[in-house]
Amino acid sequence: MDDQYNNLTPFSNAAFNLYEQALNASVDGIVITDNQQPDNPIIYCNEAFMRLTGYTYEEIIGHNCRFLQGPEREQPVREIIRNGLQNNQHVSVEIRNYKKDGTPFWNQLSVSPVTDEQGRVTHFIGIQNDITRRKEAEGALQDEKEHLEDRVEERTRDLQESEIYLSSIVETIRESLLVLDPDMRVLSVNEHFKKFFEIEEDKIIGKVLFDFESSWNISELKNLLLNVLPANNPFEGFEMTYSFQGIGKKTLLLNARQIMHKSKYQDRILLAIEDITDMRRMEQRKEDFITIASHEMKTPLTSIKGHLQVLQLKAKRNQDDAYQEPLSAAVRSANRLDGLVNDLLEVARLQSGDIAFHYTKFDFDELVNEAVTVIQSATQTHHISIEGQTGQTVEADFSRLEQVLINLLSNAIKYSPQASQISVKLHSDSENVTVSITDYGMGISKEEQELIFDRFYRADNLHYAFQGMGIGLYICKQIIDEHQGRLWVESEKDKGAIFSFTIPIRQQAK
Numbered sequence: 001m002d003d004q005y006n007n008l009t010p011f012s013n014a015a016f017n018l019y020e021q022a023l024n025a026s027v028d029g030i031v032i033t034d035n036q037q038p039d040n041p042i043i044y045c046n047e048a049f050m051r052l053t054g055y056t057y058e059e060i061i062g063h064n065c066r067f068l069q070g071p072e073r074e075q076p077v078r079e080i081i082r083n084g085l086q087n088n089q090h091v092s093v094e095i096r097n098y099k100k101d102g103t104p105f106w107n108q109l110s111v112s113p114v115t116d117e118q119g120r121v122t123h124f125i126g127i128q129n130d131i132t133r134r135k136e137a138e139g140a141l142q143d144e145k146e147h148l149e150d151r152v153e154e155r156t157r158d159l160q161e162s163e164i165y166l167s168s169i170v171e172t173i174r175e176s177l178l179v180l181d182p183d184m185r186v187l188s189v190n191e192h193f194k195k196f197f198e199i200e201e202d203k204i205i206g207k208v209l210f211d212f213e214s215s216w217n218i219s220e221l222k223n224l225l226l227n228v229l230p231a232n233n234p235f236e237g238f239e240m241t242y243s244f245q246g247i248g249k250k251t252l253l254l255n256a257r258q259i260m261h262k263s264k265y266q267d268r269i270l271l272a273i274e275d276i277t278d279m280r281r282m283e284q285r286k287e288d289f290i291t292i293a294s295h296e297m298k299t300p301l302t303s304i305k306g307h308l309q310v311l312q313l314k315a316k317r318n319q320d321d322a323y324q325e326p327l328s329a330a331v332r333s334a335n336r337l338d339g340l341v342n343d344l345l346e347v348a349r350l351q352s353g354d355i356a357f358h359y360t361k362f363d364f365d366e367l368v369n370e371a372v373t374v375i376q377s378a379t380q381t382h383h384i385s386i387e388g389q390t391g392q393t394v395e396a397d398f399s400r401l402e403q404v405l406i407n408l409l410s411n412a413i414k415y416s417p418q419a420s421q422i423s424v425k426l427h428s429d430s431e432n433v434t435v436s437i438t439d440y441g442m443g444i445s446k447e448e449q450e451l452i453f454d455r456f457y458r459a460d461n462l463h464y465a466f467q468g469m470g471i472g473l474y475i476c477k478q479i480i481d482e483h484q485g486r487l488w489v490e491s492e493k494d495k496g497a498i499f500s501f502t503i504p505i506r507q508q509a510k
């Protein structure tokens with residue numbers, strides 16, 4: 001250490017210089033006030049204090065520290081400082097102060113009293129620190145925290161609302177809903193389920209669905225349900241008719257899918273059950289009515305046809321010209337009616353599986369030629385051409401396939417009134433024969449293509465323009481299905497249609 005500092009006494013000039021240098025080297029702003037002078041003026045400040053506040057030494061010395069408070073004279077912390085000073089205590093506060101240029105800053109202020117031998121406070125030493133940055137960071141953190149809390153609150157509210165929303169849907173829905181775990185244990189059921197099956201919740205929750213009541217223990221349903229989760233294999237439209245305890249025989253339609261929620265609920269199955277008992281009963285009644293009505297019509301119709309034929313013969317023999325034309329019209333109408341009744345009876349028989357197919361071996365091309373000849377002789381508006389040949393002998397029901405061809409050819413003519421061409425294409429490979437019938441008529445929209453093979457379906461715009469009941473294609477499809485074949489249509493609205501079917505040359509044992 002330098003010699004001049006070796007024998008320092010506390011109040012020597014050298015010591016004073018040293019202390020002052022030390023104070024000036026400090027990064028904290030330091031002031032000393034003289035409590036023995038009026039209004040406790042500042043008698044010393046270091047350089048850091050001048051840097052901190054922007055005031056010059058002359059502007060600081062001789063003034064009370066309150067100038068630092070700028071326009072904010074009423075900050076509550078002032079009270080803490082005042083109390084501390086009055087009670088000669090050390091005070092440490094954070095107070096907002098102002099620089100000379102008016103910029104506010106946060107000051108971390110510590111004030112300590114200095115006492116003489118009698119214990120009187122002679123001076124105060126104030127140490128200050130600009131903590132604005134820290135305060136801002138704290139403020140931002142606080143804001144963020146509050147914002148986060150608001151967001152969490154909002155999200156919780158949203159979740160609660162959507163839970164209420166969802167559960168009100170689940171509870172009002174007129175379908176029974178069940179949630180199953182991977183072991184097929186029932187986790188929850190909705191109100192409709194409880195009402196419909198007349199079951200209290202605690203009787204079913206936690207039970208394995210298949211053990212719950214024997215009606216649920218159906219192997220096909222079991223297989224379907226056990227496949228839902230491992231292979232993410234939902235199923236729709238599984239129909240079952242069983243007798244349930246308390247509610248009797250019901251026909252139910254079941255859909256099941258994995259709950260697709262990216263959460264802990266992912267390994268759950270939602271099973272929706274629709275009661276279609278009444279719908280099926282109504283359908284059955286409608287079918288019964290059609291069958292009975294057609295049966296009942298068949299006998300008087302046969303009798304009408306018989307009598308008309310006798311009258312026609314008599315009129316011819318008597319050369320009774322006035323009656324011949326009306327009688328022919330009556331015979332045509334009776335035949336048409338007979339055709340419709342036969343179609344209805346056919347549908348009923350197909351439905352009940354009450355139809356016999358007679359398989360024989362015959363030349364497929366000959367069958368097509370024969371059907372085309374029949375239809376060609378009955379039309380003056382269209383020309384039917386045949387392209388290609390199969391050269392195959394098939395094993396099939398000749399008259400049923402002829403029925404299909406006649407139906408498709410009749411439709412092709414009926415639904416292309418502005419056109420004059422129908423083309424029939426034949427094709428075969430080593431296993432199948434295929435026939436396609438192309439017309440250039442009104443075509444069928446994509447949506448309707450899915451429906452036209454259903455019973456009684458007719459395109460919306462056709463109802464009154466063309467005669468028909470919408471069962472021809474249904475019958476055709478049943479016949480082709482029976483032959484283990486496929487019937488389909490390719491078409492665009494207003495661009496004609498191609499109806500094709502393919503059947504195997506040899507029938508597989510069924």
Ligand code: ADP
Pocket residue numbers: 411412415439441442443444452457458459460462467468469470471472473474496497
């Ligand atoms: P129907 O002709 O008695 O209405 P079908 O079952 O034979 O009954 O046909 C069902 C429906 O399919 C028809 O009503 C018609 O809308 C449509 N359809 C069938 N064939 C054709 C065709 N070649 N072109 C356009 N639409 C057709």
